[in-house]
Amino acid sequence: MRIFSKYVFRQAAGSFALIMVSLTGIVWIALALRQFNVVTSQGQDTWMLIKMTSLAVPNLMAVIAPFSYLIAALHTLNRLNTDSELIVISASGAKVWTAARPLLLLAFLVSIFLAFVGHFAQPWSMRQLREYMVQVRSDLLTQVIQPGRFTSPESGLMFHIRDRDADGELLGLVMHDTRDKTQSQSYLAEHGTLVKQDGTAYLVMSNGHIIRRTDANGAPQIVAFDKYVVDLDRFEPQDGGGGELKPRERYFSELINPEPGSKLYQTQPGQFRSELHERFVTPLYPIAFAFLIIAFVGQAQSTRTSRMQSLVLTFVIAATCRLAGLAITNAMVRNPGMVAVAYSLPIGMILYSLIVLKRAEKQRTGRSLVAKLRDGGAAIFEALRSWLGPARPKGAAS
Secondary structure, three states, X not given: XXXXXXXXXXXXXXXXXXXXXXXXXXXXXXXXXXXXXHHHOOOOOXXXXXXXXXXXXXXXXXXXXXXXXXXXXXXXXXXXXHOOHHHHHHHOOOOOHHHHHHHHHHHXXXXXXXHHHHHHHHHHHHHHHHHHHHHHHHHHHHHHOOOOOEEEEXXXXXXXXXXXXXXXXXXXXXXXXXXXXXXXXXXXXXXXXXXXXXXXXXXXEEEEEEEEEOOOOOOOEEXXXXXXXXXXXXXXXXXXXXXXOOHHHXXXXXXXXXXXXXXXXXXXXXXXXXXXXXXXXXXHHHHHXXXXXXXXXXOOOOOOOOOHHHHHHHHHHHHHHHHHHHHHHHHOOOOOOHHHHHHHHHHHHHHHHHHHHHHHHHHHHOOOHHHHHHHHHHHHHHHHHHHHOOOOOOOOOO
16 A cells, blocks of 8 residues: 555544444443343352453444444544545545545455454354353352342242252252243242253252142142252243254354254244344445445545535435344344345445446546547547538539
8 A cells, every 4th residue: 555545544443443442342331231230139240240241242343343434434534634635635636546445445354354253253252151141040049049038030030948058959949930920830849959961050859849820819730749850041031942052153054054953943044044144244334334435425625615414424324224234134034035135235335336436537527438539529520621621513613
């Protein structure tokens, strides 16, 4: 790159990094405050809270990064024009692509980063988060529940134990579950043991009863058991996958080729389709934003002319298209035909921007090439006609 291109790239990349870190930090703080109950009510330390919220950051970058690039590129071009740098470059005979090349290079780098996040960083972080959630649910019974106290980790669920022995076995366990509004269930067991298997935590109760009531006025149903197992995943919203990896937790090969007999894929194939195409569509948006910015804001203008209208219009168009893309991603779950719409949105932005740039170039250069050739031919014809002189009539004297 030339000196000016390197200068523009440094300005845009620095602004992008600053905006990216700032927005990510704000979102991370908001997420940490929402998950603060992990520390307060579920007995986890601050380090666990930081790890769990940090693992959610790659999932947020797919949304934050395109907007960060959009704001950074708009700021860079507006500052270059305000300092008359674009005006000087344009007056020297340089085209709009002189300032556009470093912005396009940055857009390609952001796209590569988004592709890496979508295909590798995000599945890895979601799997790690899944393991931490299992640990949190396990610690709920081994650390949080104290003997002689009633503990409610979430609304409608209550635990109580009489004591805990040296091996961690729960003695005199009572679990009351009223999360299902149609029925209430109470579990009473003499002993309870926590078992971890295949990334899932189970509570194994022995020598107890289940008291189930579906009608407040009716008689309860009492079921005696010698051993009863409760999946602690029931404490979380279920997706019908039976403990399988969710689409966002899968790598590319696992998305296009799910394991045979996958209940999650059989019941929700649209989730797999939506996640797969989202990973390919998202990296297209920084490139589409780059062309859109170049078409609307890349032209040099006098410092006396306000560029605020162009800046606001460009941001609104780009943000609207990105939000529409997120809505289309959700629509792909139910309608496979929305896949073509998802790809056509950023590609359409690029084509529209190229058309705007082509028209602006024609206005700067004047008439089109065909018109110039036609006028040049007419001038040559008139010159030949005057050189040959007027035609003489027949029979005139010599």
